[in-house]
Amino acid sequence: MIQKHDASSLHYDFRLEVGGVLRSWAVPKGLSTDPRDKRLAMPTEDHPMDYIDFEGVIPKGQYGGGPVIVWDNGTFENTTTRKGTAIDLAQALDAGHATVWLEGRKLTGGYAITRVATGKDERWLVVKMKDEAADARRNPVGTQPESVLSGRTVEDLVEEDG
Numbered sequence: 493m494i495q496k497h498d499a500s501s502l503h504y505d506f507r508l509e510v511g512g513v514l515r516s517w518a519v520p521k522g523l524s525t526d527p528r529d530k531r532l533a534m535p536t537e538d539h540p541m542d543y544i545d546f547e548g549v550i551p552k553g554q555y556g557g558g559p560v561i562v563w564d565n566g567t568f569e570n571t572t573t574r575k576g577t578a579i580d581l582a583q584a585l586d587a588g589h590a591t592v593w594l595e596g597r598k599l600t601g602g603y604a605i606t607r608v609a610t611g612k613d614e615r616w617l618v619v620k621m622k623d624e625a626a627d628a629r630r631n632p633v634g635t636q637p638e639s640v641l642s643g644r645t646v647e648d649l650v651e652e653d654g
């Protein structure tokens with residue numbers, strides 16, 4: 493699942509269920525459907541599974557204060573292989589490279605996630621793989637801003653919150 497989160501800066505929280513928790517990355521520009529786009533992803537804390545349908549406004553002053561919607565959700569399959577052998581997703585992420593096949597409401601198809609820097613400034617890149625779901629013109633982040641659960645946007649949530 494992917495949350496759109498308008499905190500101190502707008503970002504998309506990309507979360508994959510791995511070993512009973514949600515492994516998470518903050519992706520400032522969101523995931524692209526264009527294989528030429530390399531989207532920066534900063535790892536964040538694992539989140540518990542019950543966060544999977546969280547929408548709401550985190551109060552100002554709290555960590556991550558601001559509106560959150562469920563921008564996309566669905567199932568995924570780990571497709572990581574090395575030399576033709578399937579690799580467990582937790583192991584693949586520990587090694588710094590995994591591929592997944594998403595079956596989301598907005599995003600589908602293969603994505604590669606690769607660690608490009610370690611340590612205090614750990615950084616990953618998320619890239620759409622070349623398959624039938626790749627589309628350089630679609631721009632779902634720009635054209636489909638609404639929640640897949642409620643149809644609301646982060647702006648709607650702020651208005652409702654007063």
Ligand code: MN
Nearest residue numbers: 497505518556
């Ligand atoms: Mn966030």
